[in-house]
Amino acid sequence: MQILAVIRWPMAAHLSGLCPGFDGAVSVCHALAVSLTFSPLKLLFLIAWVYLCLYCIQRVELTPLVPKNRKGLTNLATLFLGPVSLAVLLLIDIWKIPAAERGSILRMFTERLQNISESIKSSGLVGSKHSTIKLLDSSGTELWEIYGHGKKTRQDSHTLDLTKEIIWDALEGRASDILIDPRSESIYTVRYRIDGVLREVQQMDATTCQAVINSIKAVSSMDISERRRPQDGAFVAKMAEGTASFRVASAGVLNGEKLSIRVLNQNVSEFTLSNIGLTEKQRNIIENTISKPSGMILMCGPTGSGKTTTLYAMLNSIDFYTRNVITVEDPIEYVLPNASQIEVNPRADITFAKSLRSILRQDPDVICVGEIRDEETAKIALQASQTGHLVLATIHSNSTASALIRLLDLDVTPLLLSSGLSMVVSQRLVRRLCNYCKAPAQLSQSQIRDFLKRKINYANIKQAIGCDYCLEAGYYGRTAIYDILVFDDDLRANIANNTLSITRLRKEGDQRGKSNLQKQGLLKVVSGITSIEEISRVLG
Template identity: 35%
Template sequence: MIDYSYAYENKIVLLNETTTYADILSKYELDYDTINNIKNLIKKDVNVIYDKKYNFEKYFEEYYSIVNVDSSINNEFLSILDKNIDILFDYIIKKAHSFSSSDIHIICEDNCFVIKFRINSILRTFSRIKEDKGQALLRIIKLKSNIELSKTLSPLEGRFDYENLTYRVSIIPTVFGEKITLRVLGNIKNIYTFADIGLSDEDQALLLRKIHKNSGFIIITGSTGSGKSTTLFTIMHRLNDGTKNIISIEDPVEYKINGITQIQVSQEKQIDFHNILKFVLRQDPQIINIGEIRDYDTAKMAIQSANTGHLVFSTMHTNDSISSINRLKDLGIVDFDIANSLNLIISQRLIRTLCPYCKKEYVPNADILNHYKLDENRTYFKKCGCNNCYHTGYDNQIAVFEILEVDDNIKHLIQMNNLEEKNIKIITIKDKIKNLVQNGITTIEELSKYM
């Protein structure tokens, strides 16, 4: 078998093989060096097939599905398929949890369903099941989520608890039928510390100083799935000591927390962030969490609240700290109000870490080292793939943080419209990922994704 990570990177899959040669399906035309590399990998002659009549994605996901890669899982799964649908549901949920999956996708295709897990940010096919099994799985998920079985033509949402985990359910109609996505919201009994989520001692000290102020605006920013909710509610738990009135406006409410007043945004009931915030301010809050800054009205009220004696938290979708300030400007907030209200911006990203069992030392091309400004005297590792990491080359994810303290100098730069990375002292996410690469924890590929 060609290793998953190599096959994924080069978009190739083994169609069939004999003792002397192998047919390789390729999504794109391969150059001479790549073909030679494949020959050396499999120790056979190679016949490369580049033909658009083949559905490359289908062949690839089936060949490298988790049940095909791991024979023990294959045997387990085959034995489960003949049993009650409740047992199949339990097995899929537990297996996804064993892989630390963030999402489970159940996709209706022509005459079958495909089950996929998002593992370390990558969507991996677990297996395919027959249409009748998929429909039965869909019904049991609807029942557990209190969703009407008869509703099939409109988007649906719900949630259910399973053991110590909460799952958010999203169902949409497609040309083949209904597609389900289950988002794992986390352990409802688990409370993280700042160290647990990956903050350094220095970052923890800075954060503690800022969250214990009586007023101001703290933004947590990052792409979807970067861990913003986990960071935010770790902070909320820290502040939730019974002496403060904390109100949180969310869309949706992901983690229910005793001691915090949580409000669900609802477009049907015309409860959006901006409308409900006006009423929240009459509830004598000390701390307000606004799930996300999406528009001018919400941003304006958040900043006004921060400037009138409230400690306000919210999230945004930007790549770094400075971009968050620019986004507020783009929404129409004036420089003075931004500078006057902001206390802190936390930008974060999840980075995949190399599997310690199969990572391989190598010497990167000098041009690549120069491009990313990496030290040529350090030792570098590349992903390989093995049974321990399910042939991905990575075994986990860690959060990387960039924390910008909005001090008097930063406030001045904001008002002068001169806030650039070169003008401030900050250890950026890029710097931290470079350190992880140079310490053999992650790959240049992960750095390139951020850059």
């Protein structure tokens, strides 16, 4: 009764303003209202009631179920019976839907709710998500201060919005790279690399895109006027979810300028030896080697094969409190809170080799070398691994065998190589099938015959389909497959005594590595993690 009174009172007061003869109603409502006190809950209820009434009136206007000449009367009834009539109208709606489709009513409601929230967002009532992102240069100055010189003109703010949107969408889409380049004299394209595969997300006219490129160059501390000479830079994006770093490279190309932006946003603490795709056996081997006080673990693989991720996963499994960890990187990709990280800078004459020499004077237990590129670094790192240091390093090569050949090419003696190295890990990244849309694979008769012959259970093999969640790619996220070469006494003796010739190493080693990777890939295929097509795409 109290609730009804609080609803009717303002309505009656409103009506009395319109018709002077309504004083009787006012006095009744006044009497009721005197016993009422104001509370925010009541106000909220009132607003909800009014809203529902208006909504119901709109429904009455649209529904064919109420004859036109009765609509006035129905509106009046609706005004007082708002929520009740809403329920009736909803029931009518449900009744009108064919029985077979009634199961999807819940989905219909959630879709309606999503539509409403999206229309609110696009109407600008709530700021779009990308407006919460802040782009900062290395000194912490915000983009609009650098690019717009502190003054926001309309043109500038449109450019800055576009830039923020590109960065935001890349982060949300888990892109590892953003490529902006001219397709023709008048059109530029924006592409994202997601799970290792490039896809075009936007086309822009050259003038707008050049402004976006300039804004990114400005925040990356690059020279805007220089459009031909290659330049490097970096910037940071801050948002509620955390901070992401970006490395930018520009170069003049045909029809304009190309910008490559590498996203370094992964949370490094997420990588551990148990979540990077290693089998239990492989993980045990690596953990065992890492726990030893000395020796070298060498990671290899082509560009973008996830070597650095594995390196950080290994570092994360090391106890920073009992072991002094120093890294030399080019550049520092992720910050490790408890390790000393040194960044190589050839311009300032800080090279891998020089940094390594100075590190050795700081009594490290674990040394991490970002990449072995030259003879001096290779030799110092291998010597350090024999003198009571655990050395983790990466080298650019396609297989475990070619990593050894590369070290020998760098004039490392077979004796130094065999006594220093503990293991070589070669790896490739494969895309994971999207869990929301993967479906049982359609296998050909010859594939089934092959699986039967090899006694492989193919019941769980899945294939990519594509859905909204994975942006129609059929894949979401990646995992790695590994080939691990452990240096046992036999291998050491073979290499040290030169009984394993380079030709033999190249031939047999490459074959062994490839078949091992294929075996690991097949394991991931039969457990439905990735597809047959993906393994052949990656391994060829």
